[in-house]
Amino acid sequence: MEKVSLGTNAFIFPMPVVLVGTQAMGKANFMTVGWVSRVNASPPMIAVMINKAHYTTPFIVENGTFSVNVPSADMVEKTDYCGLVSGGKVDKSKLFDVFYGSLKTAPMIKECPLCIECRLVKALELPTNDIFIGEIMASYADESRLKDGKPDFKKVNTLLLTMPDNGYWTIGERAGKAWSDGKKLMSKAEKK
Amino acid sequence: MEKVSLGTNAFIFPMPVVLVGTQAMGKANFMTVGWVSRVNASPPMIAVMINKAHYTTPFIVENGTFSVNVPSADMVEKTDYCGLVSGGKVDKSKLFDVFYGSLKTAPMIKECPLCIECRLVKALELPTNDIFIGEIMASYADESRLKDGKPDFKKVNTLLLTMPDNGYWTIGERAGKAWSDGKKLMSKAEKK
Numbered sequence: 001m002e003k004v005s006l007g008t009n010a011f012i013f014p015m016p017v018v019l020v021g022t023q024a025m026g027k028a029n030f031m032t033v034g035w036v037s038r039v040n041a042s043p044p045m046i047a048v049m050i051n052k053a054h055y056t057t058p059f060i061v062e063n064g065t066f067s068v069n070v071p072s073a074d075m076v077e078k079t080d081y082c083g084l085v086s087g088g089k090v091d092k093s094k095l096f097d098v099f100y101g102s103l104k105t106a107p108m109i110k111e112c113p114l115c116i117e118c119r120l121v122k123a124l125e126l127p128t129n130d131i132f133i134g135e136i137m138a139s140y141a142d143e144s145r146l147k148d149g150k151p152d153f154k155k156v157n158t159l160l161l162t163m164p165d166n167g168y169w170t171i172g173e174r175a176g177k178a179w180s181d182g183k184k185l186m187s188k189a190e191k192k
Numbered sequence: 193m194e195k196v197s198l199g200t201n202a203f204i205f206p207m208p209v210v211l212v213g214t215q216a217m218g219k220a221n222f223m224t225v226g227w228v229s230r231v232n233a234s235p236p237m238i239a240v241m242i243n244k245a246h247y248t249t250p251f252i253v254e255n256g257t258f259s260v261n262v263p264s265a266d267m268v269e270k271t272d273y274c275g276l277v278s279g280g281k282v283d284k285s286k287l288f289d290v291f292y293g294s295l296k297t298a299p300m301i302k303e304c305p306l307c308i309e310c311r312l313v314k315a316l317e318l319p320t321n322d323i324f325i326g327e328i329m330a331s332y333a334d335e336s337r338l339k340d341g342k343p344d345f346k347k348v349n350t351l352l353l354t355m356p357d358n359g360y361w362t363i364g365e366r367a368g369k370a371w372s373d374g375k376k377l378m379s380k381a382e383k384k
Binding site for chain 1: 194195196197198200201202203205206207208209210221223227228229230232233234235236237239241243248259260262265268269270271272273274275276277278280281282291293302306307308314315316317318320321323325327328329330331332333334335338342343345346348351352353354355356358359360361362363364365366367369370371372373374375377378
């Protein structure tokens with residue numbers, strides 16, 4: 001099959017959508033972020049990539065904390081709203097039911113099925129974005145969205161973002177088991 | 193709703209699954225990676241987070257290049273296999289139909305509907321993982337998976353990974369439009 005060029009600004013997989021929480025000028029503030037990933041296994045660390053111009057940016061550095069909140073698909077309007085309006089212009093502190101963990105300055109969203117509380121361990125400047133790396137100090141889930149103590153992703157019903165078509169999506173069907181399905185292709189020698 | 197603690201090793205959203213390509217000892221090698229994200233808007237950059245012990249790690253540094261290949265769900269067995277066996281023990285160069293772009297040392301996978309060719313611009317060491325940041329120099333897609341020149345994500349049919357349940361998933365239904373659905377919550381003043 002012949003390939004066609006898509007240029008350099010490639011967004012080629014669905015991105016998880018989260019709400020990043022910061023304490024800003026004494027109030028909880030949340031922004032929508034699609035560039036987020038676990039970055040270290042042990043200790044567990046997560047990174048969020050945020051454009052330097054955002055209201056959130058200096059407060060992550062000032063507080064040395066932030067939160068990562070995973071909205072469910074039924075929160076799509078509020079989630080999108082947090083990406084449309086800046087905390088510098090609009091008070092978003094009343095938009096959600098907010099709670100705090102032991103870090104005190106990382107506001108989290110009760111309506112979100114899953115919330116992560118982070119301590120900033122490193123910030124890295126890139127040309128237009130900052131990478132904020134946080135050590136995960138605690139995480140919180142709704143018991144009703146768990147199965148055997150683990151998130152049941154159909155119940156969590158997270159949002160995914162695709163670009164450049166700017167689509168929100170839900171998670172689909174199970175397609176396999178990781179660290180398992182590929183064993184069929186392993187030779188006897190490789191299995192040893 | 194009361195929250196329960198999920199501890200610090202939180203994996204709370206579906207992760208895009210990609211195959212990272214490197215040229216290793218003169219051969220194409222591919223490893224499965226779930227920790228990947230765009231990290232800079234302009235110039236476009238993408239990062240992959242890889243455990244230091246992996247065979248791939250030193251070759252990204254040596255070559256100063258790598259590729260990010262997005263498999264479709266029908267490639268689940270080969271994709272999982274690349275995460276089960278190390279290139280240090282098994283030759284994975286014949287597993288796929290491989291092609292190269294202008295960087296010469298970033299092997300890409302023809303069977304993958306979408307491929308990105310990267311030049312390493314920064315490496316950051318964390319305790320157990322390295323963050324490799326690449327500038328996107330080119331990207332390639334199958335024309336049959338595009339719609340109006342953009343990826344049609346239902347046709348691309350990417351894989352998602354969830355942990356700690358180790359599930360592969362497909363993308364589900366459209367749940368909304370980003371930078372749009374939240375406008376309903378904006379006041380007249382906010383829309384100005």
